[in-house]
Amino acid sequence: MNTPAVREAADLLAEAERSGKPVPPVRDRLPVHDVDAAYAVQRLNVQRKLAAGRRIVGRKIGLTSPAVQAQLGVDQPDFGALLSDMAVPDNGSVPAGRLLQPKVEAEVALVLGTDLDLTEPNIADIIRATDFALPALEIVDSRIADWDITFTDTVADNASSGLFVLGNTPVPLTAVDLRQVTMTLLRGEENVSSGTGADCLDGPLNAAVWLAATLAERGDALKAGDVILTGALGPMVPAAPGDRFEARISGLGSVRVRFAPEGAAQ
Numbered sequence: 720m721n722t723p724a725v726r727e728a729a730d731l732l733a734e735a736e737r738s739g740k741p742v743p744p745v746r747d748r749l750p751v752h753d754v755d756a757a758y759a760v761q762r763l764n765v766q767r768k769l770a771a772g773r774r775i776v777g778r779k780i781g782l783t784s785p786a787v788q789a790q791l792g793v794d795q796p797d798f799g800a801l802l803s804d805m806a807v808p809d810n811g812s813v814p815a816g817r818l819l820q821p822k823v824e825a826e827v828a829l830v831l832g833t834d835l836d837l838t839e840p841n842i843a844d845i846i847r848a849t850d851f852a853l854p855a856l857e858i859v860d861s862r863i864a865d866w867d868i869t870f871t872d873t874v875a876d877n878a879s880s881g882l883f884v885l886g887n888t889p890v891p892l893t894a895v896d897l898r899q900v901t902m903t904l905l906r907g908e909e910n911v912s913s914g915t916g917a918d919c920l921d922g923p924l925n926a927a928v929w930l931a932a933t934l935a936e937r938g939d940a941l942k943a944g945d946v947i948l949t950g951a952l953g954p955m956v957p958a959a960p961g962d963r964f965e966a967r968i969s970g971l972g973s974v975r976v977r978f979a980p981e982g983a984a985q
Contacts, residue, residue, distance in 0.1 A: 720755060823976070824857050826856070827855065832943060842925070844931070852889070855884060
């Protein structure tokens with residue numbers, strides 16, 4: 720699906736990322752409630768980035784919270800592509816101006832050890848394919864001005880992806896019950912978000928099942944080595960220059976990121 724409307728929406732979002740200036744919502748440029756058109760916009764911009772030398776290193780799942788789904792009037796999550804240059808090292812720094820309007824959320828990341836290309840995957844398939852889990856921070860971002868988004872906007876905008884940070888200590892799934900983990904997100908010394916594994920589609924493994932099935936329906940698949948960001952365990956929190964965040968997830972450890980102050984040397 721490479722229609723003029725899809726290309727126009729993709730061009731607007733790509734220009735927003737290039738210029739650092741958010742654009743108005745793209746939903747009015749696409750057919751109403753046409754999820755396929757929104758994913759076509761996402762795919763077009765991802766393909767452009769791959770042609771420029773970037774590579775897909777995994778996928779992110781968004782809208783796993785029932786409250787957020789209700790806010791956007793949808794009954795399903797969405798997904799986006801994780802690209803090689805979106806990774807930030809644990810306790811790394813995000814340069815000022817790198818993102819437009821960032822927010823931080825804590826998640827469980829799965830790293831696959833084998834390919835996962837099944838039309839009807841189940842929990843056992845996810846467990847079998849997963850090499851290990853890690854604590855993660857997703858730094859979401861929107862190319863849409865003021866985060867004025869609907870489901871169509873966020874899907875087209877690569878599920879509002881920005882950057883991601885992975886912890887450094889892999890944990891096998893035999894050592895942790897991901898549904899039972901508890902999460903605390905700190906900004907500096909302040910607790911700004913909390914939640915549990917069950918707050919993510921009743922468990923991160925359920926989110927991974929949804930992703931694998933949805934990708935298969937669209938003729939795609941998860942590959943060995945892919946990172947899956949399974950979805951937020953608690954509310955996302957706005958980030959400002961100079962902020963420091965740390966997520967602590969029971970059974971998985973912690974992961975940190977810093978946002979460089981305005982005017983800091985790059």
